[in-house]
Amino acid sequence: MSNPSDKPPTVKARLPRGFADRAPGDIAATDKMLEAIRCSYELYGFEAVETPFVEFTEALGKFLPDLDRPNEGVFSFQDDDDQWLSLRYDLTAPLARYVAENFDRLPKPYRSYRVGWVFRNEKPGPGRFRQFMQFDADTVGAAGVAADAEICMMAADTLEKLGIRRGDYVIKVNNRKVLDGVMEAAGLEGEGRAAQKLVVLRAIDKLDRLGADGVRMLLGPGRKDESGDFTKGADLAASAIERILGFTSARAGDNAGTLAKLSDSVGESARGKEGVAELAEMAALFTAAGYDGRVVIDPSVVRGLEYYTGPVYEAELTFEVKDDNGRPVRFGSVGGGGRYDGLVARFRGEPVPATGFSIGVSRLFSALKAMKSPLVEGAGARGPVVVLVMDKTELARYQGFVGKLRDAGVRAEMYLGSAGMNAQLKYADKRGSICAVIQGSNERDRGEIVIKDLVLGAQLGGATKDRADYLELKQRAQFSVPEDRLVEAVREVLARHG
Amino acid sequence: MSNPSDKPPTVKARLPRGFADRAPGDIAATDKMLEAIRCSYELYGFEAVETPFVEFTEALGKFLPDLDRPNEGVFSFQDDDDQWLSLRYDLTAPLARYVAENFDRLPKPYRSYRVGWVFRNEKPGPGRFRQFMQFDADTVGAAGVAADAEICMMAADTLEKLGIRRGDYVIKVNNRKVLDGVMEAAGLEGEGRAAQKLVVLRAIDKLDRLGADGVRMLLGPGRKDESGDFTKGADLAASAIERILGFTSARAGDNAGTLAKLSDSVGESARGKEGVAELAEMAALFTAAGYDGRVVIDPSVVRGLEYYTGPVYEAELTFEVKDDNGRPVRFGSVGGGGRYDGLVARFRGEPVPATGFSIGVSRLFSALKAMKSPLVEGAGARGPVVVLVMDKTELARYQGFVGKLRDAGVRAEMYLGSAGMNAQLKYADKRGSICAVIQGSNERDRGEIVIKDLVLGAQLGGATKDRADYLELKQRAQFSVPEDRLVEAVREVLARHG
Numbered sequence: 002m003s004n005p006s007d008k009p010p011t012v013k014a015r016l017p018r019g020f021a022d023r024a025p026g027d028i029a030a031t032d033k034m035l036e037a038i039r040c041s042y043e044l045y046g047f048e049a050v051e052t053p054f055v056e057f058t059e060a061l062g063k064f065l066p067d068l069d070r071p072n073e074g075v076f077s078f079q080d081d082d083d084q085w086l087s088l089r090y091d092l093t094a095p096l097a098r099y100v101a102e103n104f105d106r107l108p109k110p111y112r113s114y115r116v117g118w119v120f121r122n123e124k125p126g127p128g129r130f131r132q133f134m135q136f137d138a139d140t141v142g143a144a145g146v147a148a149d150a151e152i153c154m155m156a157a158d159t160l161e162k163l164g165i166r167r168g169d170y171v172i173k174v175n176n177r178k179v180l181d182g183v184m185e186a187a188g189l190e191g192e193g194r195a196a197q198k199l200v201v202l203r204a205i206d207k208l209d210r211l212g213a214d215g216v217r218m219l220l221g222p223g224r225k226d227e228s229g230d231f232t233k234g235a236d237l238a239a240s241a242i243e244r245i246l247g248f249t250s251a252r253a254g255d256n257a258g259t260l261a262k263l264s265d266s267v268g269e270s271a272r273g274k275e276g277v278a279e280l281a282e283m284a285a286l287f288t289a290a291g292y293d294g295r296v297v298i299d300p301s302v303v304r305g306l307e308y309y310t311g312p313v314y315e316a317e318l319t320f321e322v323k324d325d326n327g328r329p330v331r332f333g334s335v336g337g338g339g340r341y342d343g344l345v346a347r348f349r350g351e352p353v354p355a356t357g358f359s360i361g362v363s364r365l366f367s368a369l370k371a372m373k374s375p376l377v378e379g380a381g382a383r384g385p386v387v388v389l390v391m392d393k394t395e396l397a398r399y400q401g402f403v404g405k406l407r408d409a410g411v412r413a414e415m416y417l418g419s420a421g422m423n424a425q426l427k428y429a430d431k432r433g434s435i436c437a438v439i440q441g442s443n444e445r446d447r448g449e450i451v452i453k454d455l456v457l458g459a460q461l462g463g464a465t466k467d468r469a470d471y472l473e474l475k476q477r478a479q480f481s482v483p484e485d486r487l488v489e490a491v492r493e494v495l496a497r498h499g
Numbered sequence: 500m501s502n503p504s505d506k507p508p509t510v511k512a513r514l515p516r517g518f519a520d521r522a523p524g525d526i527a528a529t530d531k532m533l534e535a536i537r538c539s540y541e542l543y544g545f546e547a548v549e550t551p552f553v554e555f556t557e558a559l560g561k562f563l564p565d566l567d568r569p570n571e572g573v574f575s576f577q578d579d580d581d582q583w584l585s586l587r588y589d590l591t592a593p594l595a596r597y598v599a600e601n602f603d604r605l606p607k608p609y610r611s612y613r614v615g616w617v618f619r620n621e622k623p624g625p626g627r628f629r630q631f632m633q634f635d636a637d638t639v640g641a642a643g644v645a646a647d648a649e650i651c652m653m654a655a656d657t658l659e660k661l662g663i664r665r666g667d668y669v670i671k672v673n674n675r676k677v678l679d680g681v682m683e684a685a686g687l688e689g690e691g692r693a694a695q696k697l698v699v700l701r702a703i704d705k706l707d708r709l710g711a712d713g714v715r716m717l718l719g720p721g722r723k724d725e726s727g728d729f730t731k732g733a734d735l736a737a738s739a740i741e742r743i744l745g746f747t748s749a750r751a752g753d754n755a756g757t758l759a760k761l762s763d764s765v766g767e768s769a770r771g772k773e774g775v776a777e778l779a780e781m782a783a784l785f786t787a788a789g790y791d792g793r794v795v796i797d798p799s800v801v802r803g804l805e806y807y808t809g810p811v812y813e814a815e816l817t818f819e820v821k822d823d824n825g826r827p828v829r830f831g832s833v834g835g836g837g838r839y840d841g842l843v844a845r846f847r848g849e850p851v852p853a854t855g856f857s858i859g860v861s862r863l864f865s866a867l868k869a870m871k872s873p874l875v876e877g878a879g880a881r882g883p884v885v886v887l888v889m890d891k892t893e894l895a896r897y898q899g900f901v902g903k904l905r906d907a908g909v910r911a912e913m914y915l916g917s918a919g920m921n922a923q924l925k926y927a928d929k930r931g932s933i934c935a936v937i938q939g940s941n942e943r944d945r946g947e948i949v950i951k952d953l954v955l956g957a958q959l960g961g962a963t964k965d966r967a968d969y970l971e972l973k974q975r976a977q978f979s980v981p982e983d984r985l986v987e988a989v990r991e992v993l994a995r996h997g
Contacts (some may be wrong), residue, residue, distance in 0.1 A: 012557055014599035014846040017584055020551035022597055028547045044905050046883035046912030048930075049526045053518035053630050054552070054586075054616065055574075059510055076553075076584075078576040081620075086515055086574075088552075088586075099520055101512035108929040110915045118552065122579075132551050143915035147894050151915070158905075289895030290902055348512040385544035396645050397787030404788055407542050407656075414544030417608045417641035417649070431606040432546075 019125030020132050030377035031134075031366055034163065035116055037376060038136050038360065041159040042114040045151070047138050050113040052095035054120075058085035061094045062347060076122045088120040092137040093344065093357060100141050100355075101348030109142035116362070130363070137338075139357030141345060146279045149174075149312040149340055150286040150296075152358045156316045156336065157295045163365070164374045169320040173299035176280050176312050177339070180205075180303060182273010183248045183266050187241035199307055200235040205249055206305040209333065213246055220245060251300045256284040259298045266300075279312060304339055312356065313339035322371040332368040336360035384432030385412035386491055389425045391441040402438055402450070402487055409488045411495070429455055436494045438487065449481045452490045456498050517623025518630050528875035529632075529864055532661060533614055535874060536634050536858065539657040540612040543649070545636050548611040550593035552618075556583035559592045560845060574620045586618040590635040591842065591855060598639050598853075599846030607640035614860070628861070635836075637855030639843060644777045647672075647810040647838055648784040648794075650856045654814045654834065655793045661863070662872045667818040671797035674778050674810050675837070678703075678801060680771010681746045681764050685739035697805055698733040703747055704803040707831065711744055718743060749798045754782040757796045764798075777810060802837055810854065811837030820869040830866040834858035881996075882930030883910035884989055887923045889939040900936055900948070900985055907986045909993070911936075927953055934992045936985065947979045950988045954996050 016022070023031075039049075058077050076088040089095050092115045100111060116136040125131050138155065140148040153172045160170045184190060184198065204219035211219070218224035220242045223234035237245070244266070251262040260281050267273025280298050287296045304313040315337035321329040338358035345353035369377045388402045399415045406413035416425045422439075429437045439451040457478035461471075482490040514520070521529075537547075556575050574586040587593050590613045598609060614634040623629050636653065638646040651670045658668045682688060682696065702717035709717070716722035718740045721732035735743070742764070749760040758779050765771025778796050785794045802811040813835035819827040836856035843851035867875045886900045897913045904911035914923045920937075927935045937949040955976035959969075980988040 012560070012845050014558065014596050015555070016551065016596075016600075017553060017555055017578060017582070020553050022551065022601075023549040025547040028549055043883075044908070044910050046885075046910055046930075048882070049523040051521040051526055053514065053520065055515055055518050055618075055630065057513070057515055060512065062510070076576055078574055080515060084515070098512050098514075102514075103520075108926050110926075112912065112915075120553075132553065140915060144917060145915065147898070147913070148915045151898075151913070286895055286898060290898050347510050384546070385541075387544075397784055400645070400649075400784060400788055410542070412542050412544055414610065415645070415649070417610075417638060417643065417646045419642060428606050428608075432544075 017131075019123075019130050021130060026382060027366075030370075031362065033376055034366055034369060035136065035362070037162050038159055039114070039116070041155065041162050042138050045112075045138075045155045045158075047112045047114040050096075050099065050115055051117065052089070052092075052099050052115070054088055054118070055086050056089055056095055056098060058087040060098045060348075061087055061089065062344075074122055076120050090121055091119050092117060092135050092359065093139070093341065096137070096139055096141070096357070097341075097344040097355070098348065100353070101345050104349065104353075110148065111141045112139070113141075114138040128364075128367070134362035136360040136362050137357055139355060141353060141355040143356070144342075144354040146283050146312055146340075147286060148354075149314070149356045150283040152338065152356060153283070153296045153314050154287070154290060154292050156314070156358055157292060159360075160316065160318075160335075163369060164376055165318065165320075165368075165372075167295060170295075170316065170318050171299075172296040172314055172316050173302040174280065174283060174296060174312060174314045175298070175300050175302045176276040177303070177309050178272050178276025178279065178311060179263055179267060179300065180245075180248065180276075182268070182270035182276055183245060184241075185270040185273060186266065186268035187237070187244040189237065189241060197235050197237075200233070201237070201245065202303050202307070203305050204235060205245070205301070205303045208249060208301050213250070216249075217242055217246060249301045249303075252298070256280075256287070256293070256298045259300065260284065263298075263300060276311070283312065302337075304337055306339075308341045308344055309339040310342040311340035313337070314358065316358075316360070318368050320372070322368075330371075332364065332371070334361075335365040335368060382433055384429065384434035385414050386436045386438060386495075387425070387429040387432065387434050388413065388415045388438040389422060389440075390416045391422065391439060392445075395440075395445070398445075399440070402440075405488055406438075406491060409492075411488065411491060413491075426453070426455070430459070435498050436491055438491065440484075444481065447481075448484050450484055450487055450490075451479060451481050452494055454478045454494045454497065515629075517621075517628050519628060524880060525864075528868075529860065531874055532864055532867060533634065533860070535660050536657055537612070537614070539653065539660050540636050543610075543636075543653045543656075545610045545612040548594075548597065548613055549615065550587070550590075550597050550613070552586055552616070553584050554587055554593055554596060556585040558596045558846075559585055559588065560842075572620055574618050588619055589617050590615060590633050590857065591637070591839065594635070594637055594639070594855070595839075595842040595853070596846065598851070599843050602847065602851075608646065609639045610637070611639075612636040626862075626865070632860035634858040634860050635855055637853060639851060639853040641854070642840075642852040644781050644810055644838075645784060646852075647812070647854045648781040650836065650854060651781070651794045651812050652785070652788060652790050654812070654856055655790060657858075658814065658816075658833075661867060662874055663816065663818075663866075663870075665793060668793075668814065668816050669797075670794040670812055670814050671800040672778065672781060672794060672810060672812045673796070673798050673800045674774040675801070675807050676770050676774025676777065676809060677761055677765060677798065678743075678746065678774075680766070680768035680774055681743060682739075683768040683771060684764065684766035685735075685742040687735065687739060695733050695735075698731070699735070699743065700801055700805070701803050702733060703743070703799070703801045706747060706799050711748070714747075715740055715744060747799045747801075750796070754785070754791070754796045757798070758782065761796075761798060774809070781810065800835075802835055804837075806839045806842055807837040808840040809838035811835070812856065814856075814858070816866050818870070820866075828869075830862065830869070832859075833863040833866060880931055882927065882932035883912050884934045884936060884993075885923070885927040885930065885932050886911065886913045886936040887920060887938075888914045889920065889937065890943075893938075893943070896943075897938070900938075903986055904936075904989060907990075909986065909989060911989075924951070924953070928957070933996050934989055936989065938982075942979065945979075946982050948982055948985055948988075949977060949979050950992055952976045952992045952995065 075090045077085055080086050118132050118134050120132050156172050204216050208216050220235050220237050223232055225231045248266045253259045263277050302315045315334050317334050318332040321331055324330045336359055340356040342352055342354045386406055388399050390399055403413045403415045435456055437453040444450055573588045575583055578584050616630050616632050618630050654670050702714050706714050718733050718735050721730055723729045746764045751757045761775050800813045813832050815832050816830040819829055822828045834857055838854040840850055840852045884904055886897050888897055901911045901913045933954055935951040959976055
C-alpha cells in the first residue's frame with residue numbers, strides 16, 4: 002500500500018476562488034434563519050420539494066443574466082455519453098423541469114418551496130461567491146395576479162418573522178407588461194426588438210447603482226465605466242429614453258398616484274394597459290389585506306432576467322447599518338422574483354403560468370447579523386463539557402464520567418489528545434466549554450471529582466481586589482464533589498451561564 | 500424579447516441518469532433523521548463544519564475505491580485558469596483539506612461532523628445514485644485508539660437513538676495493521692506489494708457478497724462473474740490465501756476468543772501484534788462502557804478504501820425485512836469508517852492522526868422506512884387548510900379568511916387556480932388537506948362560512964348503512980358557523996384528525 006505520508010507534501014491546502022467553508026456558528030445561525038423562512042412558507046400552504054444539483058445543460062436553458070452564450074456562467078461537463086450536464090445556477094429552471102416532468106401527478110396550482118446551493122461560473126468578488134444559497138417559493142398553474150400578490154405579502158410576512166421591523170423593509174412591485182407598453186408607446190415594438198429590449202431591461206436594472214444619468218447613457222450610445230470598460234447601449238432616440246426614464250421614476254406618494262402616472266406612460270398600448278390593470282388589482286389586494294406601505298408599486302424595479310412575463314417584485318431592506326469604517330451602508334435587495342409564464346412551456350409546448358420569489362440567503366443572513374438579530378446571534382457558541390485525562394491508564398473511568406453526562410443529556414467528551422493538564426484546559430477554552438471535569442489520583446482515592454467553571458475561572462484574573470470576594474469566587478470556580486454528584490454539579494455550573 | 504413559449508417544445512423534461520428529485524414526505528422524514536443524528540453527535544462533543552461542493556481535483560487526491568485514474572469516478576471540469584476542479588466524492592477528503600488549511604486555528608483534537616451531498620461519476624443502478632448524502636463524524640489529532648473506540652460507541656448510540664433496537668445492529672471492528680501482519684506472516688511484504696495489497700483488500704471487502712469461494716478466486720487467479728466479466732486476482736500462493744481467509748473468519752464467540760485467534764494469525768509480525776494490541780485496548784473500552792455485543796471485533800471487515808491505516812469499523816443492520824415479493828432482505832452496512840493517519844499529511848508533510856465514520860444517509864433512511872420507524876413515518880403528510888374561491892370578485896374577502904387562519908398559526912391558503920368548486924375540493928384532497936373553508940353568496944349574505952371536514956367527507960361514501968348515524972356523520976363532516984368563529988371551527992376539525 003502506498004502510504005501518502007511517505008511522499009513530500011506537494012499538495013497545497015486551499016479552495017478554488019469563490020468557494021468558502023462554513024464555521025459551526027454560521028451553520029447553526031443560518032439553519033435557524035432557514036427554519037423561520039420554512040415555517041413562514043408552510044403557513045402559506047407551500048410544500049417542500051428538492052431537485053438534484055446536476056441537470057442536463059439543455060434543460061436549464063440559457064436564462065442567465067448578462068449572458069448570451071449557454072455555457073458561460075454555468076459549470077458544465079460532459080457525461081460519458083457526451084451529453085452536457087451543468088450544475089444548477091438557480092432553483093427556478095430546475096423547478097420548471099420538475100413540474101413539466103411530473104405535470105399530471107402534481108396538484109395544480111402547484112405551490113412549492115426549495116432551499117439549496119446554486120453555482121455560478123463567474124468572477125468572484127467581495128461577498129460574491131461561485132456557490133451560494135437560495136430559498137425559493139413558486140406557484141405554478143395560477144394565471145391570476147392574486148398568486149403574485151400572495152407571494153409579495155408572504156415575502157413581507159417572512160421578513161417580519163425574521164425580526165425585520167415594519168418600515169425597515171419594502172416589497173417593490175412592477176409589471177413587465179407596463180414596460181412593454183411604454184416601449185410600444187415610444188415606438189419600440191415587434192419581434193426584432195427582443196435583443197434591444199434585453200439591453201433596456203438590464204440598463205434599468207442598474208438604476209440603483211448608476212443613477213438616472215448612467216442609465217440614460219446605457220439606453221442611448223453606451224457607457225464607459227471608471228475602469229474604462231465600455232458597455233454597449235440600446236441606441237434609443239432621446240424621446241424614447243426620456244419616456245422610459247419617466248416610467249422608472251413614476252412612483253408617487255401612494256399606489257393610486259403611481260398607477261395614474263403609469264396609465265399616462267403606456268398611452269394607448271393594449272399590453273401596457275393590461276399591465277397597469279394587473280398592478281391595480283394587486284394594489285387592491287394589498288390594501289384589503291393591510292399591506293399598504295409594506296408592499297408598494299414601484300416602476301424602478303424591472304429585474305435583470307429575460308424570462309419574466311408579468312409582475313416582477315423585489316424585497317429591499319431600507320434600514321442602515323454602519324460598516325467597519327463607521328460609514329452607513331444599506332443592504333438593499335435581499336430577494337426578488339416575478340411571473341415567468343414561458344419557462345415550463347419550453348418543455349410542454351403549452352403555456353403554463355408560474356410566479357415565484359427567491360431569497361438570497363447569504364445576503365439576508367449578513368443583514369440579520371449586521372442588525373444583531375437574536376435569531377442568528379450566539380447560535381452554537383458553547384462547547385461541550387470536557388472530562389480531562391489525568392492518568393492514561395484510567396481512560397475507561399473517564400469514559401464512564403462522560404457516559405453519565407451524556408445519558409443525562411449533557412454534551413460531553415473525554416479529552417482525546419496527548420497533552421498535559423494545562424493544554425487540556427486550553428483546549429476546553431478554545432472549544433468555548435463552560436465546564437471541565439478533573440480527577441487525578443488524589444481525588445480518585447477520595448472518590449471525588451473536581452468541577453471547574455471555566456467562565457468564572459477566566460474572570461478570576463482581574464475580577465476583584467477584595468480578598469474575601471476573590472476567595473468566594475475562586476471557591477465557586479473550582480470545587481470538589483463526590484463522584485455520584487457529577488451530573489448534578491455539572492448541571493449547576495452550566496445553569497450559571499444560561 | 501424572445502418568448503420561449505413561441506418555440507416548439509424541443510426540450511425533454513428529464514434528469515440525467517443517477518440523479519433524483521425528492522418529494523416533501525421524504526425531505527421532512529430525512530430531516531428528522533438527520534436532526535436525530537446531529538443531536539447524538541453533538542452530545543458527544545462534535546461540532547458542525549461545512550465545506551463547499553467544489554474542490555481542486557488535486558486536493559481530493561485519488562482515494563476512490565476501485566479506481567486508479569484520478570479523474571475517473573469524479574465529476575471534473577476545468578476552471579478558466581485551466582486548473583481542474585471536481586465535485587467532492589466524499590466528506591473525508593475535503594475535511595483533510597480543511598483541517599490542513601486551518602490547522603493552527605483549530606482546537607486539537609478537532610472533533611467535527613458534516614452532512615451533505617457527494618457525487619460519484621459512476622454507473623448508476625437500482626438504489627445506486629450519482630448524488631447521495633453522507634453524514635460524517637471525525638476526530639483529527641488524536642493518535643490513541645480511544646478516539647476510534649469512541650466513534651464506534653457513538654455509532655451504536657446513534658442507531659439506537661434512531662429507534663433501531665439493541666440486537667438489530669452491530670458495529671464490527673477490525674484493524675488494518677492486523678491484516679498487514681497476516682500478509683507479512685504469509686510472506687507478502689515490502690513496498691512493491693502496494694498494488695497487490697489493494698487487490699487483497701478489495702477482495703476481502705466482497706466477502707459478504709461473494710462468500711469465501713468467490714474471494715478465494717479473487718485472491719488467487721481471478722474470477723469470472725455471471726455476466727462473463729473477468730476480475731483479475733491477486734495471484735497469491737494457496738498457503739497465503741488460506742492464511743488470509745483464516746484471518747477473515749477468525750471471529751469467535753467473544754472478543755477475547757477473536758483476539759486469541761488473531762494473535763495466531765499475525766505470527767511474529769511486529770505490525771500485526773501492534774494491531775492486535777490496539778484491538779485489545781478498544782475491546783477493553785467497549786467492555787468497560789457496556790458495549791459488549793453491540794460493538795464486536797470482527798476480522799471479516801476490512802473496508803475497500805486504500806487510505807485506512809489502523810482500526811476500521813462498519814455499522815451493520817442485522818434484522819430482516821420483507822421485500823415487495825415477500826422475500827427476507829437484510830440491509831447490511833449503513834455506514835463505516837476507520838483511521839486515516841495519512842490524509843492530512845498529504846498537505847502538511849507531517850503525520851496527523853485522524854479517524855472518522857460515515858453514515859450512508861439514503862441507505863439508513865431506506866432501512867428506517869422499511870422498519871416503519873415512527874421517526875420517519877407520516878412526516879409532512881398533511882396539506883394546508885384550503886379556502887375555496889366561490890366568487891372571483893371576492894378574492895380580498897377569501898384572502899382575509901386565510902390571513903386570520905395564518906395569524907392563528909394554522910397553515911392555510913386560498914385556492915389560486917381557475918377551476919370550479921368540485922375541482923377545488925379535489926385539489927384540497929390531492930394536497931392531503933384536512934379541512935376546506937367555503938363561502939358562497941348565500942353564506943355571505945348570512946355572515947356565515949361552511950367548514951368541510953375532508954377526512955370525514957371521504958368516509959361518508961361507504962361508512963354506514965344506518966340513516967341516523969349517516970346524518971350525524973354528515974352533519975359533522977360539513978357545517979356552517981358565523982364568520983367570526985372561523986379559526987375556532989377549523990381548529991376543532993384539525994384536532995379531530997390529530
